[in-house]
Amino acid sequence: MRRIVRVLCDTFESIAIVFLVVLCLSVFIQIIMRNFFASGSIVLEELARFSLVSLVFLMIPVLTVRKQHIIVDFVLNMLAVPVRKGFDLVIQIVIGAGSIFLIIAISRIMVMNYNVRTAALRMPNYIFYLPVALGLLFNVVASLDNFITTIKGKGAVK
Numbered sequence: 001m002r003r004i005v006r007v008l009c010d011t012f013e014s015i016a017i018v019f020l021v022v023l024c025l026s027v028f029i030q031i032i033m034r035n036f037f038a039s040g041s042i043v044l045e046e047l048a049r050f051s052l053v054s055l056v057f058l059m060i061p062v063l064t065v066r067k068q069h070i071i072v073d074f075v076l077n078m079l080a081v082p083v084r085k086g087f088d089l090v091i092q093i094v095i096g097a098g099s100i101f102l103i104i105a106i107s108r109i110m111v112m113n114y115n116v117r118t119a120a121l122r123m124p125n126y127i128f129y130l131p132v133a134l135g136l137l138f139n140v141v142a143s144l145d146n147f148i149t150t151i152k153g154k155g156a157v158k
Contacts, residue, residue, distance in 0.1 A: 005145045008138055009065045016058040023051035046120040057135030064142040088150045096143035099136045106133055
């Protein structure tokens, strides 16, 4: 399972980098168009928004796998190792449960708005929300993998 998680992690990171490049280019072109040509583009605005949302949700599981989220752990570092391990397990459960909750919420939104299209790009909602759902789904897998790793005693407990 660890190998699959690493491959997915690298794949999601590569796709997120593509979205980052698209985001930067969209914003840069918008700045040029507005400042030099007094014209904006709603297509570029929506493309930038789609790229930003996709980038964020595709990188969440990557950061979960690598345990690179912003962590305030000064209290945890003062605890005994078994207690820290317990907190690590609870944290992974909360991460997985939060992701499952968001997947359910998105699925409920999609039931009502499946065929609705975005304003400028005319992109169906299911395509717009696909990177979000994939990122959250992989985040559940990543938190499960971290949970198993912590149980085995190979977790990030210091």
